[in-house]
Amino acid sequence: MYRYDEFDAAFVRERTAQFSDQVNRRLAGEINEDQFRPLRLMNGLYLQLHAYMLRIAVPYGTLASRQLRMLAHIARKYDRGYGHFTTRQNIQFNWPKLRDIPEILADLASVEMHAIQTSGNCIRNITTDQFAGAAADEIVDPRPVAEILRQWSSLHPEFSYLPRKFKIAMSGGPHDRAAIRFHDIGLQAKVDDRGIVGWEVWVGGGLGRTPMIAKRINEYVPNEHLLAYLESILRVYNRYGRRDNKYKARIKILVHETGIDKIRDEVAEEFRAIANGVLTLPQAEVDRIGAYFAAPEFERVNATVDVAKERIAEPAYGEWLDRNLHPHRQPGYASVTISLKPIGGAPGDATAEQMEAVADLAERYSFDELRVTHEQNLVLPHVRVSDLREVYDALVEARLATGNAGLITDMITCPGMDFCALATARSIPIAQEISRKFSAPERQKEIGDLKIKISGCINACGHHHVGHIGILGLEKKGVENYQITIGGNATEDASVGDTLGHGFAAEEVPDAIERLIDTYIARRETPDEPFIAAFKRLGEAPFKEALYGNG
Amino acid sequence: MAMASLAFAPPKHDKLRALGIMALNGMFDEMDGVAVLRQAVADLLPGDIAIVSSFGADSSVLLHMVAEVDRALPVYFLETGKHFAETLAYVETLKAHLGLSNIRWLRPDPKDIARFDPRGDLWETDPDSCCHIRKTEPLDAELTGYGGWITGRKRYQTSERGVLPHFELTSDDRIKVNPLAYFSDTDVNAYKVAHGLPEHPLFAKGYKSIGCAPCTTIVAEGEDPRAGRWRGLNKKECGIHFDFNGAIAKPVATVEKNLFRDGAFIADPFRAWSEGDDLASVRYTHIPLKLFLENRDAVLGNPHPNGLLVSPGDRIEDAAADLGRFASIAVSFPGFNDGRGYSTARLIAERYRYQGELRAVGDVLMDQVPLMRRCGITAFVVTHAATRKALESGHLTTVNLFYQPVGVTEVPVGTRPFLRRAAEAETV
Ligand code: SF4
Ligand code: SF4
Numbered sequence: 001m002y003r004y005d006e007f008d009a010a011f012v013r014e015r016t017a018q019f020s021d022q023v024n025r026r027l028a029g030e031i032n033e034d035q036f037r038p039l040r041l042m043n044g045l046y047l048q049l050h051a052y053m054l055r056i057a058v059p060y061g062t063l064a065s066r067q068l069r070m071l072a073h074i075a076r077k078y079d080r081g082y083g084h085f086t087t088r089q090n091i092q093f094n095w096p097k098l099r100d101i102p103e104i105l106a107d108l109a110s111v112e113m114h115a116i117q118t119s120g121n122c123i124r125n126i127t128t129d130q131f132a133g134a135a136a137d138e139i140v141d142p143r144p145v146a147e148i149l150r151q152w153s154s155l156h157p158e159f160s161y162l163p164r165k166f167k168i169a170m171s172g173g174p175h176d177r178a179a180i181r182f183h184d185i186g187l188q189a190k191v192d193d194r195g196i197v198g199w200e201v202w203v204g205g206g207l208g209r210t211p212m213i214a215k216r217i218n219e220y221v222p223n224e225h226l227l228a229y230l231e232s233i234l235r236v237y238n239r240y241g242r243r244d245n246k247y248k249a250r251i252k253i254l255v256h257e258t259g260i261d262k263i264r265d266e267v268a269e270e271f272r273a274i275a276n277g278v279l280t281l282p283q284a285e286v287d288r289i290g291a292y293f294a295a296p297e298f299e300r301v302n303a304t305v306d307v308a309k310e311r312i313a314e315p316a317y318g319e320w321l322d323r324n325l326h327p328h329r330q331p332g333y334a335s336v337t338i339s340l341k342p343i344g345g346a347p348g349d350a351t352a353e354q355m356e357a358v359a360d361l362a363e364r365y366s367f368d369e370l371r372v373t374h375e376q377n378l379v380l381p382h383v384r385v386s387d388l389r390e391v392y393d394a395l396v397e398a399r400l401a402t403g404n405a406g407l408i409t410d411m412i413t414c415p416g417m418d419f420c421a422l423a424t425a426r427s428i429p430i431a432q433e434i435s436r437k438f439s440a441p442e443r444q445k446e447i448g449d450l451k452i453k454i455s456g457c458i459n460a461c462g463h464h465h466v467g468h469i470g471i472l473g474l475e476k477k478g479v480e481n482y483q484i485t486i487g488g489n490a491t492e493d494a495s496v497g498d499t500l501g502h503g504f505a506a507e508e509v510p511d512a513i514e515r516l517i518d519t520y521i522a523r524r525e526t527p528d529e530p531f532i533a534a535f536k537r538l539g540e541a542p543f544k545e546a547l548y549g550n551g
Numbered sequence: 552m553a554m555a556s557l558a559f560a561p562p563k564h565d566k567l568r569a570l571g572i573m574a575l576n577g578m579f580d581e582m583d584g585v586a587v588l589r590q591a592v593a594d595l596l597p598g599d600i601a602i603v604s605s606f607g608a609d610s611s612v613l614l615h616m617v618a619e620v621d622r623a624l625p626v627y628f629l630e631t632g633k634h635f636a637e638t639l640a641y642v643e644t645l646k647a648h649l650g651l652s653n654i655r656w657l658r659p660d661p662k663d664i665a666r667f668d669p670r671g672d673l674w675e676t677d678p679d680s681c682c683h684i685r686k687t688e689p690l691d692a693e694l695t696g697y698g699g700w701i702t703g704r705k706r707y708q709t710s711e712r713g714v715l716p717h718f719e720l721t722s723d724d725r726i727k728v729n730p731l732a733y734f735s736d737t738d739v740n741a742y743k744v745a746h747g748l749p750e751h752p753l754f755a756k757g758y759k760s761i762g763c764a765p766c767t768t769i770v771a772e773g774e775d776p777r778a779g780r781w782r783g784l785n786k787k788e789c790g791i792h793f794d795f796n797g798a799i800a801k802p803v804a805t806v807e808k809n810l811f812r813d814g815a816f817i818a819d820p821f822r823a824w825s826e827g828d829d830l831a832s833v834r835y836t837h838i839p840l841k842l843f844l845e846n847r848d849a850v851l852g853n854p855h856p857n858g859l860l861v862s863p864g865d866r867i868e869d870a871a872a873d874l875g876r877f878a879s880i881a882v883s884f885p886g887f888n889d890g891r892g893y894s895t896a897r898l899i900a901e902r903y904r905y906q907g908e909l910r911a912v913g914d915v916l917m918d919q920v921p922l923m924r925r926c927g928i929t930a931f932v933v934t935h936a937a938t939r940k941a942l943e944s945g946h947l948t949t950v951n952l953f954y955q956p957v958g959v960t961e962v963p964v965g966t967r968p969f970l971r972r973a974a975e976a977e978t979v
Contacts, residue, residue, distance in 0.1 A: 007952060014950040021948040022918065030937055038888055039918055121888070151954040157925035158897055158957060161890025227955075238894045243863075273902060278956040 001062050001369060002147050002292045004112045011154070012109045015116055019043045020102035027099065042122055042160065044115025045101060048421055054093045054101065055118040056108060060128040060146040060170070061089035063370040065359035070111040072355035078104055083355070085340060085348040087412055087463060088167070089127045089372045090118055094419055116154060121162045123153035123234070127169045129177040130373035133293055134335045134381040136327040138172035139189040140197045144290040145223065146170050148281065152227050159234050163241035164249035166234070167206075170199075179374065179490035181205045181214045182466060184251045185233065190220055198222040203233060203263070204255030209458045211465040211496045212252040215260040217267065223286050225271075227279040232270035236263065296367040296382060301332035303385040317392055319441050320403030325388075332385055336366075337405040338378040338395060343439040346428050347413040348376035357398035365391050375412055375451075377405065407444045408452060408517070409435045412463050416456025416473060423456035425473025425480040430454055430509055437510040438517075447517055449530045453488070466490035468532045469516060470497045471509065480506050486516070486543055487535050500544040512547055519546040572726065575718045582738065584730035585616045587717045591699065591728040592620050600728070601625035602701035603690065606642045607761035609739050611649075611748040613703045613731055618649040627693060630656045631685035632664070633674065633763035637752040644749050657689040674765045676810075676817040685763075699726035705734050757832070811942050812908070812930040819932065821858050821879055833857060837881045837912075840865045843873075851876060860912075863891035867898050874905045882928065884913040893926045897957060900927025917941040921949035925957050 004012070019039070026036045040046075044055040056071070071091055075083045078100050079093040086092055096104060108114055117124055126146045133141035149168060153159070159166070169183040180186025186202035198220045205214025221229045233251075240258070242248045255263050311318025326335040338358060341347050350358075358378055362370045365387045371379035383391055395401035404410045411434065414420065416427030431454055438444055453467030457474070464470030470485035481503040488497030504512050517531075519542050524534045535543065575595075579587050591600055602617060604610045604626055617624050628642055646654055663684040667673060674681040694700070706715045719727040731739070743750070753761055761767055810819035821835045828836060830846050834855030843850050843859060850857070851873065858879035861867055874880065880899055882892040892911065899905045910930035911923050917938040920931060933939050941947050 011950060011952045011954070014952060018948040018950055025937075035887070035916060035918075121890075154954045155922075155950055156955055156957075157922040158893040159890070160922055161888050161893070161919075163890075235894050239891055243889060243891075 012114045016105040016109050023101055041120035044118035048419055051095050052098055054096045056091050056115045057118045057125045058089050058372050059150050060126055060143050061130055061372040065363040065368050067111045067113055068355050068359040072352040074104055075352040082349050082351045085372050085376045087374050089374055121164050122160050123166045126150055127178055129171050130371040130379045131326050131335050132172050134328055136329045137175050140172050141293055142170040142172040143293050147289050162238055163243045176492040181494040182207055186214050192220055204252040206250050206252040207460040207463055207465050209247055213494045217264050224281050227281055228275050229271055232267045235270055236266045298330040303332050305385050323403045324405040333382055334385055336380040336383045338400050339402040339404050340377050341410045342402050343435050344432050347411055347431055354398050354400055361394055406449050408438045408447050408450045412453040414455050414462035424475040425456050427454045427456035427473055433510045465496045482509050501548045515546040516543055569720055572718045572720045576716045581733040585619050587730040588616050588620045596699040599698040601697050603627045606638055608751045608754045608759055612739050612742045614645055614649055615746055622650050623653045626651055626654045628656050629686050630658050631763050635764045641751050648749055659685045659689055675820040701728045703731055704729050705731050707735050809932050811933055840870055844869055861895050863889055867895050871903050874903050879908040881910050881912045887914040887916045887919050896926040896928050917947055
């Protein structure tokens with residue numbers, strides 16, 4: 001994975017010193033909260049319900065074990081012993097003190113980490129497929145280019161005060177595990193007719209109050225022009241994106257109101273003016289950065305594992321093998337998902353001890369590499385099949401062996417009322433209730449692939465719009481009220497879920513979900529037809545009836 | 552309190568002399584400038600009095616009176632080096648017309664010019680110092696030799712002058728004589744007509760009070776005639792109108808120095824556009840881009856240096872071809888978190904290669920200044936106290952390592968290798 005050179009290290013050092021100075025000026029009252037806000041936000045520091053919240057960047061979701069150990073250390077020393085992994089492949093700490101921030105940042109810098117641009121109206125951490133560089137189905141590992149984009153966007157002087165935050169996601173192949181169509185810019189690897197890898201560019205996607213599926217702005221941009229092309233998009237957005245209303249300030253609204261064709265023309269015009277200039281990216285640089293991400297020295301082994309047999313011997317292990325492995329490009333290896341969704345737990349949370357346990361596993365079994373997924377889980381990307389049993393046993397010990405990846409209890413959930421100042425309803429307790437209701441492994445297995453996503457307010461950090469089943473917590477006359485949407489999909493078959501009727505009280509939600517599930521199971525063509533496919537085929541009617549009766 | 556009262560201690564005049572001067576003030580008809588002058592030159596201070604004339608729009612009247620009384624009276628003209636050519640010609644015109652035989656040209660010390668104003672643009676940044684080396688210093692040397700002085704000041708000229716007498720005693724016991732004290736604008740014009748005096752060539756073009764070229768603007772109808780001098784600056788007087796004592800040696804007006812440029816805060820020669828300004832004649836004014844586009848011909852026909860104000864939402868493209876006509880472009884940041892100005896600045900500096908002063912105005916705070924600089928902004932109008940302090944002391948905390956190349960002049964040292972390479976290729 002990428003290692004800082006002197007330049008990167010010095011950059012983070014200076015940035016940390018700068019922010020420490022800003023913190024001190026704030027503590028001394030030399031700047032007011034209004035002036036401090038954008039500065040702290042650009043350094044990942046939010047003011048939450050109870051305290052400051054620090055969000056730390058995990059660039060494109062890749063971590064080394066020493067970095068995860070440092071996060072464990074921070075959780076223990078400055079927080080309450082745990083951290084929360086987010087849908088942006090970042091980690092946040094909910095209880096740091098303002099005066100500790102400079103020290104935390106210094107600790108992070110010592111392991112090549114920082115909190116730069118994890119919030120604020122700037123270009124945020126670039127996210128990718130959690131199986132990048134490991135997946136059998138990818139065209140190219142997107143992380144070298146993601147790293148180049150990270151560098152290009154770091155403290156970009158022109159784009160530090162955009163109309164609103166700006167998120168870029170990349171997928172190394174046609175199977176989209178990074179939800180690129182729901183980002184401000186989505187990049188999907190593509191090969192042109194000469195076999196050269198470039199990027200299909202999508203723009204204007206997003207969730208929030210106004211969910212929108214991105215539109216394709218360019219079918220193919222080669223690496224050499226990618227920076228100039230993105231700078232063109234950003235410039236058009238910076239100049240013309242709305243600033244009069246923060247709910248209309250994302251690029252999706254600009255694209256929507258202006259029309260993709262006009263935006264495409266404006267970007268093309270800007271691109272013409274700057275193309276072939278200083279932003280032209282030489283292949284040598286792509287190669288240089290790419291070398292950091294070279295595949296580890298895999299062994300040539302051809303081990304396989306008989307899941308059916310293991311399941312008979314030990315159902316929980318069999319279940320885990322069935323759900324939590326992803327096909328690896330190297331025979332004899334697999335990528336392992338470590339679920340942070342234990343039954344009844346808070347989705348995405350990991351204790352300091354768990355982080356250390358995972359760090360140990362990464363070191364021993366996965367070439368020192370780890371991933372954070374946008375579904376709030378962790379991944380050991382390169383595990384020998386022959387080591388799976390040992391890995392599993394260690395995970396059991398760390399209480400991280402839930403075999404539910406991609407199942408109904410593997411929910412994305414935003415912090416909601418428990419932590420978030422903007423929340424209109426609780427979300428974590430709802431997830432916990434659903435999780436308990438469907439805790440039985442046989443039941444989960446019977447249901448199969450299903451993505452439930454929960455947000456505690458209209459801002460949609462829990463991505464409820466793209467949940468196969470989405471739950472949105474609102475407030476009606478002082479009471480929590482949950483809207484249920486169906487049919488959302490964050491992959492290459494992107495769609496936004498629909499609301500079928502009125503909302504439900506908190507305690508009614510698990511039963512309502514169960515009625516949807518029962519309907520699906522009763523109406524699916526075969527046990528292999530996933531929920532989302534059945535919904536597409538059947539349409540809303542049966543599910544509407546399940547929720548509201550046929551009245 | 553006791554300390555403060557010292558500042559108001561009355562000058563220690565010779566009492567009798569003071570009384571005599573007061574008495575003189577009652578002796579002459581208000582409009583009889585010639586009699587006042589004759590009294591001063593022939594009776595009060597024979598051989599010990601002189602006059603400084605600007606050879607401006609109104610100067611002919613007083614010089615005509617001087618010629619009536621004594622053609623050989625010393626007439627000093629401050630050749631600041633910054634006059635309109637028309638003014639220099641006018642000196643000769645009047646000299647010939649009135650038969651003045653003792654006009655003395657005072658020039659600034661070349662050593663001062665070389666040291667303080669080598670580029671000749673000090674007036675732009677610090678007019679007080681400019682006046683000081685070009686007017687006060689040269690005059691000061693001459694002043695000490697005389698017991699009195701004739702001025703052309705008039706009561707009506709500026710509000711501060713409402714109570715001007717014919718004779719004044721200065722704090723160091725010299726006498727200032729103001730023959731035109733009671734003259735109004737109309738009186739001056741009537742006198743000129745009555746005596747067939749030649750006009751300053753610029754008078755007809757709307758200049759009512761003419762000083763150095765850079766510091767004079769056309770005065771609008773009904774405006775205070777001296778409003779055209781140092782327009783936009785909080786500067787009304789040159790030191791030379793003040794007492795002959797030490798006060799004259801100091802720059803008079805304290806202009807607020809809000810413009811940070813080339814490492815220091817300096818007085819801003821520019822002013823903001825205000826409602827009612829005339830596009831064809833304003834000077835040292837940042838004209839809003841929208842107005843410029845609507846009145847392009849009028850603005851381009853305006854002979855004075857002016858600036859352009861670009862606000863968020865403006866399309867700088869529309870003025871691209873004309874940017875070179877402006878001495879300064881102000882990019883407005885109405886709120887520090889409105890980042891549109893960064894794009895505007897880069898387009899101006901990088902795409903249109905604008906060479907003049909590119910300044911940030913509005914909510915300019917220390918934490919954004921480094922970003923603005925990278926986008927090509929070179930000057931900052933700053934009011935925020937902590938930001939001022941940081942700029943003055945050079946203590947801006949910032950990150951001096953850049954990942955991405957921006958700007959035309961940004962040295963790519965420390966940028967990423969591929970960018971460094973591209974930058975080298977460009978300079979070949
Ligand atoms: S969706 Fe709403 S409640 Fe949940 S984290 Fe986002 S802002 Fe907070
Ligand atoms: S009037 Fe202007 S140019 Fe003349 S000396 Fe004063 S500042 Fe300088």
